[in-house]
Amino acid sequence: MSQITPMAKARLTRELSLLSTDPPPGIAAYVPNPSDMTSIRAQITGPEDSPFEKGVFLLLVNISGRYPFEPPRCRFVTPVYHPNIDSGGRICLDTLKSPPGGSWSPAVSLPSLLLSIRSLLASPNPDDGLVPEISELYKRNKWEEEARKRTEREATVAKLEEAERGLDGDNINDEKRDVEKSNAEEEKKKDDGLASKRSNESNAEEIVAAEDGVKRTKR
Structure with missing residues (x-):
């Protein structure tokens, strides 16, 4: 479009x-x-x-x-x-x-x-x-x-109607592919967001662990 x-x-x-x-x-x-x-x-x-x-x-x-x-x-x-x-x-x-x-x-x-x-x-x-x-x-x-x-x-009219049906079918398939692509992109965003959240949580845990280690060393 x-x-x-x-x-x-x-x-x-x-x-x-x-x-x-x-x-x-x-x-x-x-x-x-x-x-x-x-x-x-x-x-x-x-x-x-x-x-x-x-x-x-x-x-x-x-x-x-x-x-x-x-x-x-x-x-x-x-x-x-x-x-x-x-x-x-x-x-x-x-x-x-x-x-x-x-x-x-x-x-x-x-x-x-x-x-x-x-x-x-x-x-x-x-x-x-x-x-x-x-x-x-x-x-x-x-x-x-x-x-x-x-x-x-x-x-012929019959051939024209057949061609029209073929085009309609192509449009339906294109729309279906667009929906599937959109859904896939949304899923990827969710997966990326979840992976980023897990990464941040993991980094936070590593930082806390490192700080605890530093405290223990000072003692």
């Missing part, structure tokens, strides 16, 4: 509200954990007249502590056969990069960013491709059929 400023939190609240009440076409977004608005999930339907038009794609959006002066980190969970999206779901898009290498600006909102990502599905940029092999196939007009096949296989 990123630590964000009150100003960034207020902005995120507005943008998430807008995504809920008046989202861009083909886009839905929500926060799975109300206590952490920096971790967002988005569902993007494939643009019409593209190989992705029958698909629905799951996207993770993570807000950094420097938002909006730094772009969110976005990654597709649903596999996408695309010149600008690699097998790990990473996206090559200028709006997702800070200047001078990219065009991110604090003026860019989450709704407009998600709309740009959806537009990228419909309009690949093979000259700035992330996957050379797919970029080459796109330039030779041998990409669309494979992209359509993979969309029909991977970008």
